Amino acid sequence: MILETSLPPSPSETERYNVAFGKVLRAFRRERRLSQEALAFDSGLDRTYVSLLERGTKSPTLNTMVVLCFALNLPLSSLASHIDEMVMGENI
Template sequence: MKIEQAFGIVIKKHRIERSMSQEKLAFEAGLDRTFISLLERGKRRPTVNTLFTISAVFETNPHQVVKEIENLLHKNKS
């Protein structure tokens, strides 16, 4: 699994936990809905700015999101 894919899985999980649509997440983050879709499908590489922006919408720390990505990558490496 690539980092982009793991990032997508994690942000989709957070979005669904908060009952948010891609459109609502995009609006609150100031991003395009199609960009959110591409991120969730692992088709785009997020920047650090994107990580911080989306984390703020989810009211979590960026390092928490990164830790979830690391855990997912480690789990899939085994």
């Protein structure tokens, strides 16, 4: 997705992406039958942080997304496209 504006996203827009990220992360984690604790261990993150990400209350950094994708054996581009699909389809 290419943004057609030079303005930064509004807080509500970034919240939508955080919620979508969390839902997509949870879906991939469950698809792989991993607990939050196992995903946290495999990615080097704290379990409570994984929980906050899944609930959409924290914004992940690029580094966080990369380590989660490695732990899930998932291309970053796949994660991003699923998030975009959710936000554009407003399934959040």
